[in-house]
Amino acid sequence: MDYMDSGLRYTPTQDKDWDADVQFLPASDNKKLEKKKGPGKVGAVIGVLVLCVVIALMAGLLVWHFHYRKDVRVKKMYSGSMRITNQVFDNAYENTNSSEFKALAKQVKTQLKMLYSKSPQLSKYYVGSTVQAFSEGSVIAYYISEFSVPSGQESAVDHAMSTMDKLVEKEQRSIYRPGNSLLLEDVISSELDSRLFSTKFRKFFRFSEHTRTNHIGQIRSPGFPDSPYPPNTFMQWQVRADPGYVIKLDFDTMNLEENCRNDFVKIYDSLVAIETSVVQEMCGYYAPSEPLAFLSSGNVMLVTMATNQEKNYPGFRAQVSQVRRGSTNTRCGGRLTGNVGSFTSPNFPNYYPPGTSCEWTIEVPAGKSVKVTFKKFLMDEPGQGGSKGCRKDYVQINGKKFCGDHEDNSVTETSSTNQMTVQFYSDGSYVDRGFNATFEAVDSADPCPKQFQCKNQRCIKSELKCDGWNDCGDMTDEFNCKCSSNHIHCKNGLCKPMFWKCDSVDDCGDGTDEEGCGACAKGQFSCKNGNCASEKKRCDGRDDCGDGSDELDCGRGTGSSSGSVACTDLTFKCNNNKCISKVNPECDGDQDCEDGSDEINCDCGRSKFKSTRIVGGQDAEAGEFPWQVSLQTKRFGHLCGASLISPGWLVTAAHCVQDDGRNKFHQPDTWFAYMGLHTQRNIGNTVEKRNIKRIIPHPNYNDYTFDNDIALMELESPVAYSDFIQPICLPAAQHDFPVGSTVTITGWGAQREGGTAATVLQKAQVRTINYTVCDKLLGGQLTTRMMCAGILAGGVDACQGDSGGPLTIPSGIRNFLGGVVSWGDGCARRNKPGVYTTVTKFRGWIKQNTGV
Structure with missing residues (x-):
């Protein structure tokens, strides 16, 4: 019987200790209750009332006894495996309907029942077991056991099941065993994942x-x-390989629903769903370019899938x-x-197998030292406890353990x-992609010639x-x-560039750089306009700041509340011309x-794809930024980037569409x-090409100062959205992007100043920078329609x-077009x-010209 197919539908036995007797105290004076001669009306009424009271009392006691004193039971399911050393695997064991399978399964269930009977915490709650499968080695049995546990006793049963190996060891040593x-x-x-035996499942597939x-x-x-996968369904695939493979x-x-609490695929390094043998759990939509290849530790593997009622997706396919x-991998x-x-x-760059232990001995010429550098290091998993713990998967080198990302x-x-x-x-559960490392021989006396060696x-x-x-990272x-x-002398001993002082970002880490900056006193609120x-007085309904910022995010003016707030330059205006105080309400769900x-x-x-994790990587994943557009000409190929904001409109920079000598860049x-391009000159079936119908540069663009550097392009025909083509959200004019926020820049531009363009779409994370600080760094060249972002240490920038x-x-659950790449002093220079x-400064202009 398969617990996922027909279920362990045992009926728990009634508790023999329940007290079924109900007793009542005798009347204190029987004469008072004797029926008088004649059926007087008063006596009849009294008799009826007494009878009703007795019946009500009995009913109340029965309800209390059977409802409030009910022995609440919890269904507990445990999965497991055990190696049978005095049996030899028979191919017939693969068939659950064979007589050989049934005979050995019966023997395993009998022995499980006997084992549970040895434990006081398990014997009285045990319901039954099913054997799911057998595999080689000599014979490994995979089983599911069910217990009906009184509420409050779950932890005791959990503990008893966690010591099953000791129970078996004790039983095997007994001289009384048959x-x-x-x-x-x-x-x-x-313990079995409770999602795998949901009572809501209507279909089971094996x-x-x-x-x-x-x-x-x-x-x-x-x-x-x-067609989409069926709802409210549990599926499992038992996969086997030949011995030695x-x-x-x-x-x-x-391609599943994004939330793993609803629909998910779970892979086990086993033939039954043992949680200590989980290889990976997946949901959402993975890009085809992201490898999802797994290896088992032995010759068995189990793939499970569970779905709920709503939002069913295409599903999965695997070879x-x-x-x-x-072999090599x-x-x-x-x-x-x-x-x-x-x-x-x-198996790098795919997932390494569970239960793996390796050791490399590296030797370089005498007189030299070995230096190992990990180019990629991706060893994170649930329960790791941070990179310092390394309680699960790890790399050990020079007596140090490394794990995590x-x-x-x-x-x-x-x-x-x-x-x-x-x-x-690697332990028996949850795997990752692993590492790619190099080694080299270095001078042991000077491993960093003419350089500083970090700890x-x-x-x-x-x-x-x-x-x-x-720069060291540590x-x-x-x-x-x-x-x-x-430099700023921070109280914690660090030195920070002076231009970071009073930029509203705690760069020292102890607030030293923000002291004495005219900040508001304790008990005061800092307004957007710098007032205190x-x-x-915050959220008191009055504008105490002078710009209304003390009345933002006050929980008023929402669709569920009564009334609205006064409209200011900082409040969001709804289509009905009412304003709300919530900051950044658009498209937050x-x-x-x-x-x-x-x-x-x-x-x-x-x-559309599940968020990828490429630590320190620069290549974007295909479909990771589906709003990225490549603008190309017949003569030069790729020249500029753009952003898709609707099926028919792009946003780009005005300086991209300015004529240059014989090149008429203003002409559509x-x-x-x-759209949908990832690698230049690789025009696959995910890419859509469109001619340009109309170009609208901002009328006030200044080609000397780069002020108002924004332009619109209308496509000759609308583009259809796909997994690789999606628009980016446009922020409202009042959208607030805090200084110091981490943002992403993307493009196929030069990877270094004066270098050649990138072939694969590049991505980099930078930080938005205080306007005043940036203006000082760039010699006062900023206008109020410009913003700065970068890594002031240099090395990361647009080009x-x-x-x-x-x-x-x-912002929230979505990405917004905060800025358009405009200009810079070189590329990735320090402090530049x-x-x-x-974009927020041009929201009305974009709406006026595109309707978006």
Whole structure:
């Protein structure tokens, strides 16, 4: 019987200890209750009343007894596996309907019942078990056990089940055990994910797949790709490989509801859903370019899928094959020699298998030291407890453990001799992509020639020490510094550039740089216009700041409240001309305007794909920024970027459409727009090309100062939205993007100043910078329609070819077009941030010309 198919539909037995007797006290004076002669009306009435009282009392006692004293039971399900050492695997065990399977399953259930009877916490609550499958080694049994546990006793049962291995070990040593009983070891038990036995499931599907050499099989959700997967359904696929092989599971499509509490796929390194053997849990929509390939530790794997009632999606499809154990992708560890070399975790850049342990011994020429640098390091999983804990998967080197996610090239270690040992370990649950590392021979006396060596072994330029920037990544280049006159001397001992003083961002980390800046006194509120107002006057219905900022986000003027607030330059105006106090209400998922206009035209600003995680990477994933547009000409190819704001309109920079000698960039027929493009010159079926119908540069654009550097382009024909083509949200004129926010710039521009354009779409995270500070850094060249963003340490910036592209700012659940790439003093220079056209300043102009 399959617990997922027909369910463990046992009926819990009635508790024999229930007290079923109901007793009543005798009357104190029987004579008073004797019926008088004659059926007097008063006596009859009294008799009826007494009878009613007695009946009511009995009913009340019965209700109290059977309802309020009811023994509330909780259904607890546990999955597990055990190795049977005195049995040999028979191929017939793969068929649950075979007599061989049924005979051994019956024996396993009998022994489970006997084991549970030895535990006081388990014996009285045990309902029954089902055996799900058997596999090689000698024979491994996979089972599900059900218990009906009184409320409040769950933890005791959980603890008892967690010590099943000790219970089995004790039973195996007993001299009273029957001679024909099964010999057991490697017992694993864990509580079953409650989502897998939901009472709401109406359908159950069970599939089996046995891979074979030189054959690629396929598993997929029911209906894929022609129809959505069924609702309220549980599905499972038991996958096996031949002995000596492991299973490779490679998803080419994964498109489920975004919330894993509703629909999800869960993979197990087992043939039953044992939580300590979970390989990965997935939901949402993964980009086809993101590899989702997994390896098992043995020759079995289980794929489960559960769905709820609503929002059913296409589902998934995966290829299954078997790989010989010890082949290239499954092998790791060994001896590495030479001056340089590289090594990776098994199956990199795909997911490494669970239950893996490897060791590399690296040796370089005598007199040298070994320096190992991890180019990529992605080893994060639930329950890891942060990178310092490393209680689960880790890399150990020089006696140090590393785990979690780290920026590219940020993990590096150097040995004190010409040898080094690197160990890699993964436990039995949840895997990640692993690492890619290089090693090199360095001078042991001077591993960083003419450079500064950080505590984490990184080498940086000597001039970067004590410059106020964390170039090492561990701050060691900023310790023990003597601050110069052009630096802020933070109380915590750090030195920070003087131009950061009073920029409204705590750069020191202890607030030193923001002291003495005319900030509001304690108990006062800092207004948007720089004034101060009493905290007690905030949200009192009066404009105490002078710009109305003390009346923002006061919970008034919403669609669910009565009335609205006075309209100011800072309040959001609904289509019915009423204003609300909420900051940034548009497209946040909540209807704040009475007419719902704050949630109109909100199908924007979100990638269809699940958020990717590429630590320190610069290549964007295909479809990660579906509003990014490449503007190209016949003569030059890609020249500028743009942002899609509707099916027919783009936003770009005005300087991109200014004539240059013989090039008539103001003419629409000069340009082509490519939507959905990821790699230049790779025009696949996800890409849409359009001619330009009309170009509208801002009438007040100044080609000397770059003021009002914004332009609109109308496509010759509207583009259809797809997974790779989506619009970005336009912010309201009052939208507030706080200084210091992390934002993203994207484009195919030059990857360094004077360099060549990128082939693959690039992305970089930068920080918005205080306007006053930026204006000082750039010599007073900013206008009020410009904003700055960058990394003042240098190294990250937009560059030639990125012009006109988006500065993407996350706000709530969506992304907004905060800025348009405009100009800068070179590219990625230190203390020279990029300058962007502020889109909020042109919201009305965009609406007037496009209707968007």
